[in-house]
Amino acid sequence: MALEHAILVSLEERSGSGYELARRFDKSIGFFWAASHQQIYRTLKRMVQLEWVTCTEVAQDGRPDKKVYGVGEAGRAELRRWLAEPSDPTVLRNDLAVKIRGASFGDIPALLAEIARHRDAHAERLDVYRVIEKRDFPDPAVLTGRHLHQYLVLRAGIRAEQGLVDWFDEVLEAMRRDGGEDR
Amino acid sequence: MALEHAILVSLEERSGSGYELARRFDKSIGFFWAASHQQIYRTLKRMVQLEWVTCTEVAQDGRPDKKVYGVGEAGRAELRRWLAEPSDPTVLRNDLAVKIRGASFGDIPALLAEIARHRDAHAERLDVYRVIEKRDFPDPAVLTGRHLHQYLVLRAGIRAEQGLVDWFDEVLEAMRRDGGEDR
DNA sequence: CGACGCAGTGCAACTAGTTGCATAAGACGG
DNA sequence: CCGTCTTATGCAACTAGTTGCACTGCGTCG
Numbered sequence: 001m002a003l004e005h006a007i008l009v010s011l012e013e014r015s016g017s018g019y020e021l022a023r024r025f026d027k028s029i030g031f032f033w034a035a036s037h038q039q040i041y042r043t044l045k046r047m048v049q050l051e052w053v054t055c056t057e058v059a060q061d062g063r064p065d066k067k068v069y070g071v072g073e074a075g076r077a078e079l080r081r082w083l084a085e086p087s088d089p090t091v092l093r094n095d096l097a098v099k100i101r102g103a104s105f106g107d108i109p110a111l112l113a114e115i116a117r118h119r120d121a122h123a124e125r126l127d128v129y130r131v132i133e134k135r136d137f138p139d140p141a142v143l144t145g146r147h148l149h150q151y152l153v154l155r156a157g158i159r160a161e162q163g164l165v166d167w168f169d170e171v172l173e174a175m176r177r178d179g180g181e182d183r
Numbered sequence: 184m185a186l187e188h189a190i191l192v193s194l195e196e197r198s199g200s201g202y203e204l205a206r207r208f209d210k211s212i213g214f215f216w217a218a219s220h221q222q223i224y225r226t227l228k229r230m231v232q233l234e235w236v237t238c239t240e241v242a243q244d245g246r247p248d249k250k251v252y253g254v255g256e257a258g259r260a261e262l263r264r265w266l267a268e269p270s271d272p273t274v275l276r277n278d279l280a281v282k283i284r285g286a287s288f289g290d291i292p293a294l295l296a297e298i299a300r301h302r303d304a305h306a307e308r309l310d311v312y313r314v315i316e317k318r319d320f321p322d323p324a325v326l327t328g329r330h331l332h333q334y335l336v337l338r339a340g341i342r343a344e345q346g347l348v349d350w351f352d353e354v355l356e357a358m359r360r361d362g363g364e365d366r
Numbered sequence: 367c368g369a370c371g372c373a374g375t376g377c378a379a380c381t382a383g384t385t386g387c388a389t390a391a392g393a394c395g396g
Numbered sequence: 397c398c399g400t401c402t403t404a405t406g407c408a409a410c411t412a413g414t415t416g417c418a419c420t421g422c423g424t425c426g
Contacts, residue, residue, distance in 0.1 A: 002278040009285035019374050032280035041376060064374040064420055083282055083289030086297055089304055095185040097215035097336045099266055102192035104329050106266030114269055121272055144361050146287050152354050153280045163346040171335050178327050202404050224406060247391055247404040
């Protein structure tokens, strides 16, 4: 249940419409908290009812009208409360680990091809993060405040992707050595 | 939607009751695919209806009767199919990353204390995995087949936990340097 | 002019997961 | 003897997330 708070953080950084929020989730926040536009719209509606966010309809020329959301005082207080609240450890679900655990019951070459495909996808995402790191945070040692926070979140993504790529390489090497491709 | 297949893998390894499956999820499979006993029971029911698994009631002395599940032919075929099926990249949700992103809107010392607490919890889990690695896989180079697969899954957990601990250390060091504790 | 994409919003039905509780049999300790 | 724990099973109501679709306004392209 962090979607509300991810939305509050984003709107505190900058007010915006549901559509703009969805775009931010696609490009930035969604790397560490994924949400569909539908979920965002529904959650925004509930947050308006809770008075956590304010909503202003804005007429537009040549485009559909839009609703611009901002954080209300109750939302600000709720965000402060949540930021200090202890949370449970993240629950993990990794379907590739399930597949590797069950590899001997299936077609191992096909599974290895699938793992290689995931490895390449994660390597690509790692490349994206590296480019962002170089472009936006060329000198991490001098970062402070909000920029430092954004950088540290990017670092989580980089570490996670690197860890996955390394793991996939280990899996491919070991299972290929085990004869996984000639059965 | 991999719970069905995690259950199929576990029952292929060894038949068992819903209660036994829940214990296996608590101690082993749950490290990479978490599920509550209630979810397992409900899913088993549906899998019996699909004829993916067989179900035999076993009377017991001094204990409640139990239902023992095994994999049926349809389940075996479904598992083979799923193991070869391409899957979507894992969707990520990390509430601590959301908190770090929003740190400047809250109580930074309290957040740092929370991060330290998570760091210690993950370091403990990493220790548990290291002990399992030493005990069960002292010589990884000679592993083959199913034992190799189990080892590689454990390696995913080790890498993930190590990555998290390293990230938490980076976050704590950088935010403390940024004066996070004297505000 | 119709299809598609971007800029906008949102309903409904569904799946996946969680929580809380309930039941029963036996062992054990206070 | 009562409370707690282990061994067993499972209902119901809920939240979180997904899917598919629908609608509007405008620009572009074939």
